[in-house]
Structure formats: structure tokens, C-alpha cells
Amino acid sequence: MNKNVSPLELAPAAPVKPADHPQVRTGRIGVLLMNLGTPDGTDYWSMRRYLKEFLSDRRVIETSRLIWWPVLNLIILSKRPGPKGRDYATIWNKERDEGPLKTITRSQAEQVAERMRAVAGDKVVVDWAMRYGNPPVKPAIENLLAQGCDRILLVPLYPQYAAATSATACDQAFRALMEMRWQPTVRVSPPYFEDPVYIDAVVNSMKRDLAKLDFEPEVVLVSFHGVPKSYLLKGDPYHCQCVKTYRLMREAMGWPAERFRMSFQSRFGTEEWLKPYTDETVESLAKSGVKRMAILAPGFSADCLETLEELDGENREIFEHNGGEKFAYLPCLNDSEDGIRVIQAVVERELQGWL
Ligand SMILES: C=CC1=C(C)c2cc3[nH]c(cc4nc(cc5[nH]c(cc1n2)c(C)c5CCC(=O)O)C(CCC(=O)O)=C4C)c(C)c3C=C
């Protein structure tokens, strides 16, 4: 090298930034909590819009389109919105005019955001979105990008993976990414059905809620949302993950299987779903002489129609109608201390190497 020339002079001239160069913001990390979604209102058209979007999803209904299209459009979407809207009205958050699933998911995101600020300052941006309805996934991702997030962690809020829930939430995020020139780097958090933090939280929460009751249940029933049995036979791991969660909970409680049962709820349509069915189990418990029972749904990260109306409403009625006397529904983890600890643990673990 010529001793009289400084290395800086040999370096190529700095490229000129064109005047119309777009503004680029990078260096931050986005966390997107994703749940299922809920209608915007309890009226016929809001319900219809929600059910149409939900039940048109091939991840949810795998029946051939040729058969499903007329069933959905001619029968279900004319008959279901009315009665289901009335069911939603019984659990509606009137103050905010929204379903509880939305209220709780927003609160979970706000609390995780606050905790992440303590861990990582403003490096991490936490937001939330719904697979169906509002707030939608695509604008949430765009919003994270606009805030400088070039890495995004997608967090499906389902402890147990199912194609009908976790996968379709990710599909929706990937559909948004498909349209982007500059895609962020993406991670997806795995199901946490056997995570000790989750098992500890659901057991802790259950013990605390049981201790508040004015009776001791003879049976505690752990109810998971069902899926058609054919999904299990085609290889969906959902059934096995539910069974494992249940087993770990039972081991943590040290209870025999007769006292701590499991079942699957929310059957839809005429196909066989995962068994035993929750409504039939509750009925047969009452008929066999069980007078006091409690029920909980650890597969839901937030209370919603399927827990508040179906379990606490319909199944309570089934129990009492068939001779049961005392029935308690134990709430989901929601935005409780236990609930936030679980989501926070998942987020912090999955951000390792990025922070
Ligand atoms: C074939 C239909 C359905 C499958 C498969 C299914 C799987 C599934 N769903 C949840 C969680 C939720 N489902 C909720 C409501 C709901 N689910 C279905 C149908 C299927 N779900 C319908 C049609 C509805 C709407 C209500 C109704 O018309 O019955 C909800 C509640 C949303 C709310 O707003 O409160 C949740 C949550 C899981 C976890 C799952 C499979 C593992």
C-alpha cells in the first residue's frame, strides 16, 4: 500500500442516498399474540359474518367444498346466527361492547407488553390479533413492521396444537407475508401443553378456585374443545397433547382417575368427534349419583362462549337437571397472574438469541 494514501481515501465513496429513498426502520422485535376471534356484535349480520369466515376455513371444516358450500350457505348461515347471537348476548362485555375473548386477549397483550418493557425496554413491541374478525392479523403485522420490527414472533394462544387453531392462525400470518417485498424474519412459538410453567399455572389456579368453593366436588372434569375424530386419524396431534396435559395435571394433583376426568366439548355437525363428550359425561355423572362437581377448560387461554355459556351455562343445567346439586365452573387462566406468567415464559423463551 502506498504509505502516503490513507485507507479511508482508498475506500469507495459512500453511496449517495437518493432523495426519494423510502424511510427504513429496523432493529426491533415484534411479538404477535393470536387467538381465534369473536363476532363484532351479537346481531344476526355480525354473527353471520363471523360464522361465514370461521366455517369457510378449510383448516376448520375439511369436508369437500362441493358438499360443504350449500350446507354452510343455505342451512347453517341462515339458522345459526340468530340463536348463537342470543348465546353470545348472555356473556357479552356490555361496557366495552365486545366478546370476553377480545377483552381478555387485549389485556393479556397489554400486560405482556409491560413485562417485556421491563426486560427489553422499547426493543420489543407486543400486539395482538384474531384469526377471524377483528382485530385482523395482516394490519397487526404491517403495524409491527412500521414500528421497525424486522423480526416477529407469532404466538398462537393455544396450549395444545391443532390444525384448526394454531396452524390456521399461522396460515393467516403467512398469507400477509406472501404479499410483502421485505418480509420480516419469523418465528412461531410451539404448543406449550406440557410446559411445567403452564401445568403449574393451571394446577395452581384450579387449587385456588377449588379452595374458594363452599363444597368439595366429588369429581373434577377437565374439558377440552373437541375436533372431529377424523382429524386425529389423519395425524393431528391435538388429542395426544390434551391427554398429556390432563395426565400431568392429574399427577400434580395426585388424584385418582375416577375423581379427575377428562372430556371433549363443543361438538359441531353430525360427524363423530373426540370422545368422551363433555355433555354426555356430565349427564352420566349426575345420573350415576354424583351430587357435586367442578369443571374447567385448561385448553382455552381465555374464557369465551365455549366456556362461559357452554360449560357454565348448558352443562350446569344438564348436571342439575339430572340430579346433581352443586356445580362449579372454574375460570380459565385469562389475564390472571398465573395466565400472564405462562404467556410471558413462552415469549421470553422463544425470543432467546434475538434479545
Ligand atoms: C368444525 C367446527 C369447529 C372446530 C373443528 C373447532 C375447533 C376448535 N375451536 C376452538 C376454540 C374456540 N371455538 C370457539 C367457537 C366456535 N367453534 C366452532 C366450531 C369449531 N371449532 C364454532 C362454530 C364456534 C362459534 C360459536 C358457535 O357457533 O358454536 C371459540 C369461542 C369464540 C368466542 O367468541 O367466544 C373458541 C375459543 C378450539 C381450541 C378448537 C380445536 C382445538
Ligand SMILES: [Fe+2]
Ligand atoms: Fe371452536
Ligand SMILES: [Fe+2]
Ligand atoms: Fe392421542
